Amino acid sequence: MKKELFDSVCEEKVYERLYQQHARDLHDFCYYKFGDSINPEDKVHEAFMKLWEKCKEVPFAKAKSFLFTLVNNASLNSIKHQKVVLKHQAVKPKGYTNETPEFVMEEQQFMQRFERALNNLPEGQRIAFMLNRVEGKKHQEIADMLGISRKAVEKRIYTALDKLRQEIKEL
Amino acid sequence: MKKENLFLRWLDHSLSEADRTALQDDERFSAYEKISQAAQYFRAPEFDASSSYDRLRLKQQEETKVRRLKPWRIASAIAALLVLGFLVFNLNADELTTYSTATAESLEVTLPDDSAVQLNAGTTLSFNEEKWQDARDVSLDGEALFKVAKGSTFTVETDAGSVQVLGTEFNVINREGLFEVTCYEGRVAVAINGKEAVEITAGQGLRLLNSKASRFETAVSNPSWVNDKSVFKSTPYHMILAELQRHYTIQIDASAIDKSVIFTGSFTHQDLETALRAVTEPLQLKYKIDGDRVTITK
Known part of the structure; x- marks a missing residue:
């Protein structure tokens, strides 16, 4: 881990590695935070751009928490975006469809309820x-x-x- | 192990298979599992870090073009403006705006307060445009007619005295040995050097000739020179000759005559012959024109 002490975020390789390590988590974080009201990737990019700007001030070891703090503190400006909605994914995780119509109905009702609750x-x-x-x-x-x-x-x-x-x- | 702990472990993805069977028949657990499964439908969209990184770099490059250049541009623009402003200010701060008229020339000048000044031939008028708000001073050497904009005040400085404007139209002559102020409209305060200011009103004039001050009255509404004519009243002859030389490009040689004689009369600015006759005949003098040289003799 000693090497990390000398890793500068300003180095593009280090920067890219940080992206590979954390971008996905940040992306998911953003999605669950804001729902489909925004493009989560934009927020990830914003955070990383900020990191690049401050690469001299943020040590490598602090980069992760720096990124997550930024995303966590991000908020939506527009009021119309305040309602967070997680979209029901079209693709079902399970592929089988040999279910009775009643079951499908029940499932649908269940999912609607679940979506609202979530x-x-x-x-x-x-x-x-x-x-x-x-x-x-x-x-x-x-x-x-x-x-x-x-x-x-x-x-x-x-x-x-x-x-x-x-x-x-x-x- | 307590059930709560098992739940916690399950939630932390660290439940062993053996413990899992212990929860298998729990009603709450099956509800949790169902919820857990349902939640899968709300998974975040797919995310590819590599292509996303490329998009980020692309954004940053565009950003760099816009952002990194901008502060530099603004900074340089500000610097350039500062330098320019500094130069302009320093050059202009003490630099006077000067208007001069040559022989036979007349010029209409507008002051910063929209007052109009008409310069007679051979006159220099200057003022500081930059500091006009602080010091509304106009210095005059020669003769000029001032038509002051309503409500405006300024001071006409001459080496013989100053004229404080009180909203008016007036003519000022400041030529060698003669300082004359004629007021055509409103009133002005005239301060002859070292003396208390005297106020004159429309139709009045104040003249300082060879250190002797006198008041006079005028019936006309503007100085004669405005109408291409020079009118004199009890004026030393050398001043008439000087004025003549200001309106015609001539050199007058009058060494053979007495130039201190007092003259009352006028001459036109339109024609040299007529003008010369007008100023010589009353005194029974003769003139001879030789190119731009005029000799006046007895």
């Missing part, structure tokens, strides 16, 4: 929940990304999960 989650909970459940991130990883304690992450995921369960239980 979008109604507080931002912090939704991000933690999605990163954990969908992106398979461990609690500590999420804690590092959000700059909060591992305990707080656990609580957020757990709360989100329970809220979703309450919402769809009635079905």
Whole structure:
């Protein structure tokens, strides 16, 4: 790790490596934070541009938290974009379709309910929940990304999960 | 192991297969799993870091073109302006705007406050345009008619005295030995060097000839020279000759005559012969024109 001490973010190779390492997580983070109201890549680019501008001031070891802090603090300017909506992906994770029409109906209703519940989650909970459940991130990883304690992450995921369960239980 | 702990482990992706079977029949767990599966439908869109990086670099290059150049451009523009402004200011701060008329020439000048000044031949008028707001001073050498814009005040400085304008139309003569102010409209305050200012109103004039001050009245509404004519009243003859030389490109040799004689009369600016006759005949003098040389004799 000694080498890292001398890695300057201003070096393009180092900069690119940082991009390869973190861009995807930042991208996902942004998506779960803002939904489809913005292009998450734009926010990632903004953060990295800022990093490039301040490459002399940000040591390599601090680059990751610098990036995530920027994305985390980013907010939407336009009021019409305040409603965050996670889009239902067209492609189903499972390919089989040998289901009864009733089942398909129920599934559809379930998904509608789920979508509403998910979008109604507080931002912090939704991000933690999605990163954990969908992106398979461990609690500590999420804690590092959000700059909060591992305990707080656990609580957020757990709360989100329970809220979703309450919402769809009635079905 | 407590169930809560198992849930936590499951959530942290560190539940062993054995523990998983322990949760298998739990109603809450199956609900969680269902939620977990449903959440997969809301996965973030695909993201390819490499192509995204290329797009970032492209953006940055465009940004560099726009951004990096801009501050430099602005800085250089500011610097250039500063230098230019500095130069202009320094050159102009003490530099006077000067208007001069040559022989037989008349010029209409507009002052920064829109007052009009008409310069008679052989006259120099100068003022500081930059500092006009602070010091509304006009210096005059020669003769000029001032038509001051309403509500405007300034001072006409001459080496013999100054004229403080009180909103008016007036004529000032400042020529060797003669300082004369004639007011045609409104009033002006005339301060002859070292003396208290005297106010004169329309139709009045103040003359300082050879250190002797006198007041006079005038019936005309503007000085004669404006109408291409020079009119004199009890004026030393050398001044008439000097004025003649200002309106005609001539050299007058009058060494044979007494030039201190007082003359009252006028001459036209249109024709030299007529003018010469007008100023010589009343005094029974003779003149001879030889090119641009005029000799006046008894």
